[in-house]
Amino acid sequence: MERVGVFVCHCGSNIGSVVDCAKVAEELRNYPNVVHSVDYKYMCSEPGQNLIKEAVKEHNLNRVVVCSCSPRMHENTFRACVAQAGLNPYMFEMANIREHCSWVHAGHNEEATAKAIDLAKMAVAKVCKNKELKKGHSPVTKRALVVGGGIAGIQAALDIANNGYQVDILERTPSIGGKMAQIDKTFPTIDCSACILTPRMVEASSHPNIKLITFAELEKVEGYVGNFDVTIRSKARSVDMSKCTGCGTCMTKCPGKADDEFNMNLQKRPAIYTPFPQAIPNKPVIDRESCLKFKSRKDGKDVCGICAKVCPAGAIDYEQEDEIFVEHYGAIVMATGYDQFDHSVYGEYGYGKYPDVISGLHFERLVNASGPTMGHIVRPSDHKEPKTVVMVKCVGSRDPEHGKSYCSRTCCMYSAKQATLIRDHCPDTKVYIFYMDVRTPGKGYDEFYNRTREEYGVEYIRGRVSKIYQDGEQLIVKGEDSLLGRPVEILADMVILADAMIPQNDAAKMAQIVGIGYDNDGWFTEAHAKLGPVETHTAGIFLAGACQGPKDIPDTVAQAGAAAVKVCGLLSKDQLETDPCTSEIDPALCAGCGHCVGVCPYKAISLETIEERKAGKTISRQVAKVNASLCQGCGACTVTCRSSAANLNHFTNAQILAEVDALCQTIL
């Protein structure tokens, strides 16, 4: 038997000056199931709350409705109050007669009062259908996974580890370090990138709380916040890590040759290799695609084997296989980084065929002292020092027709940095930069840009380049100086294209594996653009660095720290409380069609096989089941369900229809 108490709040004059609160209370007194109805000056005050608690006892109320402000304001206050009165906190409803009534209908007292009565009746009708609900609990695995071993992943892992939690870094290449390891200098301070990165790499590898899992791929993520089961594929290195001392003899003797990806294919590397000298772990892997032995095995032969012969530790193991294992984590940080746009889509820039038209990352390797040219800036074609260099910004960025529509944020600064490096290395070389806008909204950035022009004498030309073509040994760059309003041609020795930042090519697949959103371009989607920049819509999974969108190193490090704080906050709890307003599926009604599985954005619904007795036989059939820990309570499944088997706790079909009916009955 429902026994509802209604409490109408004046909120001082906020409600009382427009809505006749006494009349509302009086009207409700005669409404079905209401056994007690009063009005009071301030319901949320201590005396107000005591009024409710006493009434619950006195009138043996089992349900409470408060007509006052927005539930977004005080729902939790009154739920706590009701709980103190000995009721289940979910046997409570609020009617919003302030924000939705008195404040927006000033001067229309009669209509506002009528509306307040309607809203109160709706709340009563709903509360009569409310059920007692209990918050759930789930345990927390106090260990985090960071996917990606670039600066974002390293920083997030260090921050988590320094807070005392175990953390694993999963990296798919043979070494941590990421793109930052390829970069020569960093703007705007011109710090040597390796000099600031490698200490962090060493710290991560030697930290007692950090475990590196390199040369490994993420295969599957199951579970939910606090309890993720992650399947990892550790790729065969063909080198026994426990035996290898990292002496490097194998690499010097290997006759195999492959393009050196780390050096942007500007030189070759052996088939057994570490990506770069400071690699961590500093133990090589065999690239089976270019290894003579593995290649010959495909043809049924078995040649070479030099590395095994020269290895003093006997660490080479040609028979090693991929290993697949499952690890448990409480939280995951995605730090998978970015990739560089491929400018070969531009026919007008030569489809990537001109050797002296290079990308920004190419240049970083060219100018790096440990790069293929030992830091001498020379043309890839003839190894001569360029006398005129043209840089082109926004290549692939801000180009919805042929590239990406967004601004890549970093190119303005890295182009300016590269221009100053050219001027430092080759003072006789002229540098022109074609730009559309110069975007320098970082600390010290605009000052750096101005120094580039004023002190380094780099010439900026506002306009997009229309064509680059080979003219003998040189290149002709055709642009417009749009400030002069005149087409210009520059005879250049080398052109550097500031290629856009784009998501990793398998970003979408990665997002699907871990169950997070991604945008049209493939960047992972944060929970809220302003207020949830490192969270995702999947509880327990956080974002760090450029996997979420183009970002420079300072922003990446800041975001990694933010993600780490969120992870630590989560891991500091022993148990997680779960909202009981989740979906439930009645197996008796469920036809097992599986439509709800497809619409659930949280992968919270799965089909399971149940056995039941029917006409004396045991039959098994499929029904959908909700994992309450994953369900966030949106209700998409309830509307999709054709047999009305799915229902959302606290917003059930019966509850909402009762509200609709209560409103409509007052029309008469």
Place this chain on the structure above:
Amino acid sequence: MTLQEMQNQELRDELFLRSQVDVTKCYQCGKCTAGCPVAEHMDYGPRQVMRMAQMGLVEEAMKTKAIWLCATCETCSTRCPKGVEVAKVMETLRIMAKERGYIAEKNIDKFNNIYNTIVKSLGRMYEPGLIVSRNVATGHLFQDTSYGIPYLAKQKLNLVPHKPKNSEEIKSIFAKAAAMDEAERGNR
């Protein structure tokens, strides 16, 4: 005069309706002018013409030489990062300018007129006629006539113009097309 007084929304709308190109998409990067083979001979580059169109200074755009000098090579439209069909805007401006009697490039206009007149009456181009009529019209009496003799010698010029069997049909196409253009102008 203030900018507001110079801006003409009606002409901006007409340009959009007839070209079906949204000039507001242009972000003035200058790639069109940079690649335009004629830009260096223009009074305003294609980017500047687009700017005029964008700002509602269509009247001014119609008076440029640029819209007449455009060779319709479509390099600008092909390379535009925003997918703006610049060449189509130039062509539409040229047609609109001609209707209003803004002829910034008299010789090009005369060439077009003579070309159309010949096609209208003969159904096909008659190149000696085109050259001679153009020279008479532009006052450059002997331009290109030096090519005439070798052309004849090489049997490359036909001195007797082609007579199509159905010249009435061609004339009717000209008349109906003109009526269709006119109707579109009226429909605005």
Place this chain on the structure above:
Amino acid sequence: MEYAYYPGCSLDSTGIEFNLSTKAVAKAFGIQLVEIPDWNCCGASAAHSTSHWLGLSLPARNLAIAEAAGLDVAIPCAACYARSKRAEVEVCKSEETRAKIEEIIGRPYKGESKARALLDIFHRDLGVYTDKNALKKPLAGLKVVTYYGCLMVRPVDTGFDDPEDPISLDEIMTALGAEVVPWGFKTECCGASLTACRPEVGFPMTEKILDAAKKSGADCIVTACPMCMANLDMRQDQIGKAKNVHYDLPVYYFTELLGVALNMNNKELGIPRHFVPAEALVNKIGQAKTTEGGEA
């Protein structure tokens, strides 16, 4: 293989070599070209500049006649191709446009008869270059630059090859045994009719192309456009004289070189009719000892 043939006005006069060589080569490859009866000028260069509907309707009439005969149209001239293709594309894009054009031309045209560039037909449909045996006289030692101009590749909805780096002509030339020299001017505009009505604008455009071709080290230029041919061939001498340069760059239609490779007679292909003497270069092909000959 049968096509309706639209030679266009130029191929009747200044571009006669293109017409002659096209017919000769087509015959050799067994392509039947049925000339559209009583075809009219497509209006290229002037009609679309003065009237939107005239620019679409003039070529539509020719296509309509071909459609009645159930044939696609082979068009050698790049300008005629571009205008005709534009009409076809617009008709296919919109019912409204189709209805208006049909009303103007007084004939049905549903966009079923397709405008095809002759170069595209040779490149894509025929695959001549795969049949090395057909070549009686491979163009060994001939260094060419391929010049497409603008109208065959742009805009992208009417072009049939890459707008920045087209390859159809290159592939045909390579198949014929010629050496294709890379250069940056494959699709630069030659100035078209600007050389006629605004010579001070048009001439420098043609001049840039001639300069680049000369600098590339090629023996000659190959093209598929009579307008480009007129500018590069007819005006070459005048442009050269003005700056005291003797370009000596014969310009060929690709059909002429196809004919040469099939060992056809120069006269049959129209090669003696060029302004820049073009016979000597092709006569050298396949001869052990170079003998300067042919008509100047």
Place this chain on the structure above:
Amino acid sequence: MSNNPVEKTENFEPKILVFACNWCTYAGADLAGVSRLQYPPNVRVLRVPCSCRVNPQFVVRAFQRGIDGVLVAGCHPGDCHYTTGNYYTRRRFLLMTRMLEYVGIDSGRFQTRWISGSEGPKFQEVVTEMTEIIRQLGPNQKLRDDVTIEMQDFEEEAVNE
């Protein structure tokens, strides 16, 4: 239906039900209140977690029971708190609008709108406009149950309780 007591249209004041998602539109309506943006007192807001929780059945029920207009409002497409919920809303109610039009309910009576938590003024604007449209349209007659019988049932039920 001839004895429908609300058939008189003089001084007709419609009653409109608004299904508002908790994260955007409900917050937008709260903001309208906090900003004291005035709008006609004809609308009643029913809170749901997400616009995708709104079953077309609820809408039909409201019209059956005599409501004059229904507004389903949620986050802007792409901004859904639950990532994809409002895409389902958009699709479902596009069809729903057509279906309701088919049975004779004017498209002004049933609307789907996107109102974010920061769009208090938009909430004000949308409900004001909708009220005005429905005032012009008059009381809803379509889909309605025989309200007098319903009324009796209800009264009997009330007496019984």
